[in-house]
Amino acid sequence: MEKGGNSGNIGARKPILALGELLVDLVPGREGMRIEDAGPVVKTASGSAGIFACAATLLGGRGGFIGKVGRDSLSRMVAGTLRGQGVDLSRLIVSDEGQMGLAFLEYLPEGRxxxxxxxxxxxxxxxASELDAEYISGAYAVHFPGMLLELTEEMRGACERLVEIAREKGILVSFDPNIRRELSADAAARARLLWAVRHADVVAPTLSEGQMITGETSIGGVLRALHAMGPRVVALTRDKDGAVLSRGGEVAVAAGIDEEPVDPTGAGDTLAAALCVGLQEDMPLARLAAFCNCAGTLVIKKKGAIGMALPERGQVDAMVASGVCRVECMPLESLV
Structure with missing residues (x-):
């Protein structure tokens, strides 16, 4: 799977780039606090692609972010946070077109x-016209989340151009479906989702997303159907039940790790970033599955993501070495 980069000097590796929208998450400052309640909140930098870029950097890659921020204070806060994590922001556009988007969170018994x-x-x-094709052409991988395809016409065009450049240059395309339930019955949105899957080398859906995309119910059926659509590497995340990675006719099933979740924000983005880093380092499949599963698990132990909960490479390697993540490998054809 190695298209560039290696497991040696990090500075010599090609970058792993994420395209997307940055946000500010406003996290409740006290237990049980609802969005409608007055009270303290914690501001954190967020956005799926931003989390991915930071995680890729912290896990040993050279993460870069492609996107746009405003001149407002929150835009400066978010950009400064990513820069502090070591993410390359040389292609971050500062614009007068508007302000940073916000996301208010509340933690309910049934979830976030x-x-x-x-x-x-x-x-x-x-x-699309704002993308730097030369910069993208120097990457090992590019990544984008699926909700961008439904955000605005402008962002959809940027995603399509990103994929076009990557495919022309032989750059790995990573895609996280990130399906919004309210769009699952929209035929046009589904067509755009399927287009992205077919143009990706790597996809990292949840099991339920994989079932929704393929119409299959079993893990083996979902994996085979996704591979038939084009992706060479598939990672199915299963929350507390772990993850399943499939590549080259071999499957690695990483069992769930017994950790009480505090906040799942960023777990899927971090797993997808670990997947790209591990592929660039040409990790064996069993090691790759453990690496991804441990990285995603460590995120859920703290609230917030960027600058607060994302793990560093040493933490993940130590967790893998502890043996807490059990991995079983088998041929894809044998998996039901």
Missing amino acids: NYQYYRKNSVGSLLR
Whole structure:
């Protein structure tokens, strides 16, 4: 799977780039606090692609972010946070078109709830014409999340141009479906989702997303159907039940790790970043599955993501070495 980079000097590796929209998450400052309640909140830099870029950097890669921010204070806060994590922001556009989007969180018994304030946010207005093809051409991999395809026409065009450049240059394309349930019955949105899957080398859906995309119910059926669509590497995340990686006719099933979740924000983005880093280092499949599963698990132990919960490479390597993540390998054809 190695298209560039190696496991040697990090500075010599090609970058792993993420395209997307940055946000500010406003996290409740006290237990049980609802969005409608007055009270303290914690501001954290966020956005799926931003989390991915930071995680790729912290896990040993050279993460870069492609996107747009405003001139407002929150835009400066988010950009400064990513820069502090070591992410390359040389192609981050600072624009007068608007302000940073917001996401308010609340933690309910049934899980997280988000309320977004991002309509026409500056980050959603990235255009295809604003991408630097030469910069992208020097990457090992590019990554984008699926909700961008439904954000704005401008952002959709930027995603399509990103994929076009990557495919022309033989650069690895990583895609996280990130399906929004309210769009699952929209035929046009589904067509765009399938287009992205077919143009990706690597996809990292949840098991339920994989079932929704393929119409299959079993893990083996989902994996085979996704591979038939084009991706060479598939990672199915299963929350507390771990992850399943499939590549080259071999499957690695990483069992769930017994950790009490505090906040799952960023777990899928971190796993996808670990997958790209591990592929660049040409990790054996069993090691890769453990690496991805441990990276995703460590994120859920703290609230917030960027600058707060994302693990560093040493933490992940130590967790893998501890043997807490059990991995079983088998041929894909034998998996039901």
